[in-house]
Amino acid sequence: xxxxxxxxNSLGQSIWYDNISKKMIVSGxxxxxxxxxxxxxxxxxxxxFKAITGSTDYDKQLNELASQTSDVxxxxxxxxxxxxxxxxxxxxxxxxxxxxxxxxxSLEVNPNLAHETDKTIEEATRLFxxxxxxxxxxxVPATPAGIPAIRxxxxxxxxxxxxxxxxxxxxxxxxxxxxxxxxxxxxxxGDISKVASVASFFVSRLDTSIDAELGEMSKxxxxxxxxxxxxxxxxxxxxxxxxxxxxxxxxxxxxxxNKGALVQRPLWASTSTKNPEYRDVxxxxxxxxxxxxxxxxxxxxxxxxxxxIAENTILNDIDDAKDVMGFLKDSGIDVDQVTSxxxxxxxxxxxxxxxxxxxxxxxxxxVLVPLTQ
Numbered sequence: 445x446x447x448x449x450x451x452x453n454s455l456g457q458s459i460w461y462d463n464i465s466k467k468m469i470v471s472g473x474x475x476x477x478x479x480x481x482x483x484x485x486x487x488x489x490x491x492x493f494k495a496i497t498g499s500t501d502y503d504k505q506l507n508e509l510a511s512q513t514s515d516v517x518x519x520x521x522x523x524x525x526x527x528x529x530x531x532x533x534x535x536x537x538x539x540x541x542x543x544x545x546x547x548x549x550s551l552e553v554n555p556n557l558a559h560e561t562d563k564t565i566e567e568a569t570r571l572f573x574x575x576x577x578x579x580x581x582x583x584v585p586a587t588p589a590g591i592p593a594i595r596x597x598x599x600x601x602x603x604x605x606x607x608x609x610x611x612x613x614x615x616x617x618x619x620x621x622x623x624x625x626x627x628x629x630x631x632x633x634g635d636i637s638k639v640a641s642v643a644s645f646f647v648s649r650l651d652t653s654i655d656a657e658l659g660e661m662s663k664x665x666x667x668x669x670x671x672x673x674x675x676x677x678x679x680x681x682x683x684x685x686x687x688x689x690x691x692x693x694x695x696x697x698x699x700x701x702n703k704g705a706l707v708q709r710p711l712w713a714s715t716s717t718k719n720p721e722y723r724d725v726x727x728x729x730x731x732x733x734x735x736x737x738x739x740x741x742x743x744x745x746x747x748x749x750x751x752x753i754a755e756n757t758i759l760n761d762i763d764d765a766k767d768v769m770g771f772l773k774d775s776g777i778d779v780d781q782v783t784s785x786x787x788x789x790x791x792x793x794x795x796x797x798x799x800x801x802x803x804x805x806x807x808x809x810x811v812l813v814p815l816t817q
Contacts, residue, residue, distance in 0.1 A: 451754035455732050456735060456736070458483045459483065460485055461739070462739040462740055464495060464549075465495035465527075469527060469531065474534055483538050486713070487527075489795075492797075496523060497800070506808055506809070514809070516802045516805045525571075529575060535549060536577075536579060548640065550605040551581070552607065555585070555794035555798050556795050581604060583644075584604055591617050596625070598624075598629060599634075601634050608787055608790040609646060615684050615688075618708070630700065636704060640706050646714040647712050647713065647727045650680055651719070655676075676772060682759070686762060692735075709737050710736050715727040725747050729748075729755070731758055732756055733757065734756075
């Protein structure tokens with residue numbers, strides 16, 4: 445019997461899992477998801493923070509590592525890379541079956557490097573070589589410093605998941621960096637058919653921010669919020685897809701496509717519904733279509749499998765999407781300002797999680813070391 449995941453796959457969209465933990469790897473849970481159509485996995489410092497600090501699953505390994513080194517960042521990296529390699533190996537059959545178009549696991553660079561181009565390139569290159577899996581994507585944020593790093597990394601043949609994209613302008617810059625990187629790699633004799641990238645376009649957080657602004661405006665009776673609440677995120681994403689179609693339908697990219705280049709698929713991220721008044725699978729159902737990925741957290745995936753509707757919706761109501769963004773502007777909402785703040789907040793949140801992991805590991809290491817001496 446065809447399940448909802450396979451129905452989405454038949455529309456040209458891949459479903460990735462936005463979660464990772466040692467337990468789901470060793471228990472067979474992840475293998476079961478892959479068998480049912482999940483074709484990739486994304487991670488970030490916040491997800492690893494919950495996995496490592498929210499269980500005892502890593503304690504045995506931590507105990508062994510704590511007796512070998514006092515460098516908690518090295519301990520963290522060892523724990524994370526073990527999980528990433530295990531997931532990559534589970535996804536290898538998907539990678540092979542799709543000739544490298546799918547089957548990826550993503551690992552994020554140190555978020556504290558988000559505003560440093562050269563260090564991001566150095567860190568991403570080191571991680572890609574250390575993990576040593578063809579189906580690894582290195583996550584790089586779409587900050588002003590991250591954009592040139594993306595071009596350089598693609599130009600070196602390193603797969604990149606560009607994260608924390610909120611605005612249409614940033615998305616255009618990301619696509620340009622990818623194409624320019626492919627051109628660089630091709631010019632230097634690289635096989636561009638072996639390089640993959642996704643552009644992680646964050647969705648629901650935009651509604652959360654703009655709905656809050658609309659709520660404040662409604663108190664002053666400045667705008668009828670009923671027609672705009674819960675509309676911005678989907679509209680923004682649909683316009684991003686329209687831009688994607690234009691960029692990768694260009695004569696410039698066609699030259700690369702003829703040499704085997706893959707498009708840089710939009711990946712819809714932050715797709716759990718934050719407002720309980722909205723449909724719990726809103727950001728899944730409204731963004732389905734060819735050459736896209738949706739990375740879905742556990743509860744939202746369960747909801748979609750249970751009662752989601754799989755239909756090609758991505759290009760529906762494009763004119764309405766443009767109207768929504770126009771209405772927001774006319775209402776006095778500066779979407780660019782909102783997305784700039786979301787980017788900053790996203791980097792800060794990942795940095796905070798990263799520091800919390802290191803602090804937690806240091807506390808555990810301090811307790812364990814005396815026991816091993």
